[in-house]
Amino acid sequence: RVGSIEASNIGIASIAAQRPYDEPGKIQVFIAVENPTDQVRTTDLQLSVNGVVRAITPVPIEIGPETEEPGLGRIPGRKQFAFAPFEQERDAVIEVLLLNEDAQPTDDAAMLVVPPARRLKVALVDTESFVLRSILEGMTLESLDLLTLDAYETLAASGGLDDYDVVVLDDAAVETLPPGRYLSFGRTPPIEGLTEFGDPAEGIVVRRSAEDHPVLRYVNLDELFVSSMRKLTTGTGVESLVESGDGPMVVSVDRGPIQIIHATFDPLDSNWPYLRSFVNFVPNAIEYLGGLGDAVASAGVAPGSPLTARLPAQAMDLRVRRPDGSDVAVESADPMTFAWGPVRRAGRYELSWTEPGDDSPRRRIFAVNQLDPTERRAAAAESIELSLDRITGEAAAAGGTRWQDFWPWLLGVSLVLMMLEWWLWQRQSAAG
Template sequence: MTFLEPMAWALAVSLALVVLLHLLKRRRRRVPVSSLVLWERFLQDTRASHPFQRLRHSWLLVLQLLALTVLVMGLARPARTSVSPPAPLRVLILDASASMRASDVAPSRFEQARARALRLVAEAAPEEELAVIRAGARPELVQTPTRDHAGVRRVLETLEASDEPGRLLPALRLAEALVRHQPEARLELFTDGTAGDWEEGYARALPLTEHRVGTAGHNLGVVACEARVDPEPPHPVRVVARLSAFSDRALSGVVELRAGPEVVERRPVVLQAGESVSVSFFVPEARPGLWELVVETRDDLEADNRVWLAVSPPRPVRVLLVSPGNVFLERALRSLPRAQCRVAAGIPADLGEVDVLVLDRVTVAGPLPVPVLAWASWPWEPTDRTKWVDSATPVLDWDPAHPVLRHVRLDDVHAARVEVRSPPPGAEVLAECGEGPMLLAGERGGQRFVWAGFSPLDSDWPLRVSFPIFVANAVEWLAAASATKATVRAGEPVVLRWTRPGSVVRVTGPDQRSWSWRVEAAGDRAVFEGTERCGVYRFEAGGETWEACVNLLNEEESNLRARRPALGALAEARSAGGTAVHVRREYWAVLATAFLLLSLTEWWWYHRRSV
């Protein structure tokens, strides 16, 4: 037994004060009585010359001394330390984000975290279960709970940090699910404290111990970059990048732009502590291929010192118009500067060469594998949530904030025959008449669509200036969804659209790792999620090749400073051997309850005697 506040025992002198109060003579009040015979024994004390009286037995005194003793012991905070057996389960969570690759500690933050985790595994008791979670852009349970500690060490030795942004909250939720029904289990988090999705209250409610790695760090990195190609020949290119200095001192370097193997321009930069600057390069003529923006500097993180860009002139949008005949719609599509329009009487079976499908008064049997602009043609399965209006119907309201209706006015548009529908899941209303929605846009089945409940031939819209603007906006918005992004951030998926069933997609990463899978059905949108490393990924399918550039471009990961104080360990402190836990139990709450009960008893006894 130990006392955490031993100085509180000085208050024990109050026990003597209570006894002294009981020894003092009480001052008597003079009262006239008929005889002093019965009071003679009590008058002997008052005739004594000294102020104290003989101590008599009193239950009030006993109760008061006991209550005061219990109070003093409670203020001294008695506690007992005992050794408890090791936890039945311990979950190790390793932060594998890009900032963990920083070299402010040798050899890196992740290697230091791995070494601490391996040391914890070596100290674990043989009967203790261990599990391992890798916390990247998506949490991954790389080792289920097991007592095979040698296997856990092998798993830890194979883990690597990635270039993805860190997300600790999903990893903590996964760990919580593992230990939910085991109250003695513990979580061990190895991180540098830079994650942006941290929730302090949630973390403190978990049986969590945080192992912090890394120092402040100094980093000069690219946090944003874009290559803009002019659609008009000779297609000049402007590359704009934003650099930030995450340090408490000035950082300098040289920014170099390369077009393939050729160096386009080199420019020195000096940034003060916490400063951000924009750097712009102009190239008068596009050189199709892979470009690189490189920052030559000495800092603690290399992942944000290089950016890959896929530069090429804009490809024409392949538009297929399926209609029994609509000269207004055909002219509007052919007038688009970046569109190649074809006309057909029916929907072909193979839509592999189509970026945007335009339907006019065509019956559709089911979902289509390409983005659709539909006029009086519902591009999905038939439903009964529809209503036809066979009278002149004006547009009463529209949404000018949507990209499809940018610079479009519909206040003078009327339709002679219009179909109104309730928006399905994933769709929003762009325009409506008095009877309901007549213009919808959204995404279903992974494909964007724009639906109009009337044909241009049944309205006066083709006679308005807003009609070709609407067609251009709709085709541009739909084509943006059908095109595969040539540049994504680390951790983001690359979405490919291969329409030939049976095609095998092969991917080669920047570290020469490879993946492959087969596309089962026409129009399947193949999704590649293995973008853990920055660099160039090469895709091959059906005789076609394509490249995607993966870059960090994440300000939270480039900032190597921790965003919060380290979460304190639990009240349980690990012993030197690490196989057991010293648990300190305090008893002040029990003593406080006893003091309250004794005080109530003393009060009851005093009033009982008085009555």
């Protein structure tokens, strides 16, 4: 038998993350730890973000032993654990570590990658808009297109608005609202759940705001004054984010394929463009709408699998940094279908590249996690079954005699016989 039947090991079986529905600016990490041994095991858990320790379990968690289930065989003991939610927007590497010593440390760590905010394609409807346009032009966007009202309606009819991540309506009197994500100001968009009534309200100040919502992060509305605001009644699926004594000022509308953040007043009818809160609100809303539906964290790959990514077609100088810190240059005929591997070790891999006209490298991080339940069983099997036979392994006693101990002597005798045969042949050849 190779190895020891007493080698014990526990490992991380799964790792996941999600944002609590009532705290979308936070992330909560969940893990499951498995114990494939017949003994109860305990361990502490450590959570790190970008290499900085965020949490350690106050008391060790206990994982029960494996059990024998009829028809299923041996089932490892399993313990699930949820860390407390913590503040984290985007662009982070989250790592969970088991603080214990066992036979296989590879599965004692697992990582998740929270990707950075992606560059968005945005359309601004109202070519005369200068306040919103100046803010959007200052953002890092993939593209910003200015559309007239007629151009918007043409794209809406042909499905061309699907090319944009977010459409901004600056007091635009649109007639249709196809599926998409919208940031709207002023005129009420034509959607169920938002109904205007009465004359516009005047002299409006904020009474309440949902400060925990991502759209209102770092948005202080204490000094906001609105001279004219449309009064609305709201239906189901509409959340009021900012309220006044005369009704909602900012609402969030969820209609499945249609998502809207709508301000019920034109920014030019207020002092908002002169306040820092407006400069924070617009990027918050764009990034929030553009990121709806994106996964909180990218799933890791298993050792033995390739790293794959879709890179810009003009990407060059591709390099991969492995977990041990070594770099390797990568040649890719088509960066848009990049693949490298298979990866041999678990850990963090970093892909970097540059683009023409920009010397600053771009990066993408991959997490490679060893979560295979078979690899988690580090102990040698006591026996194996072959067809109808069961073979039981045996370990040689310390100090005992094994056939393997004679191989150096047998090899030496063989060499002596070969040399003797060669000497006799040489002697006969010389004698003629």
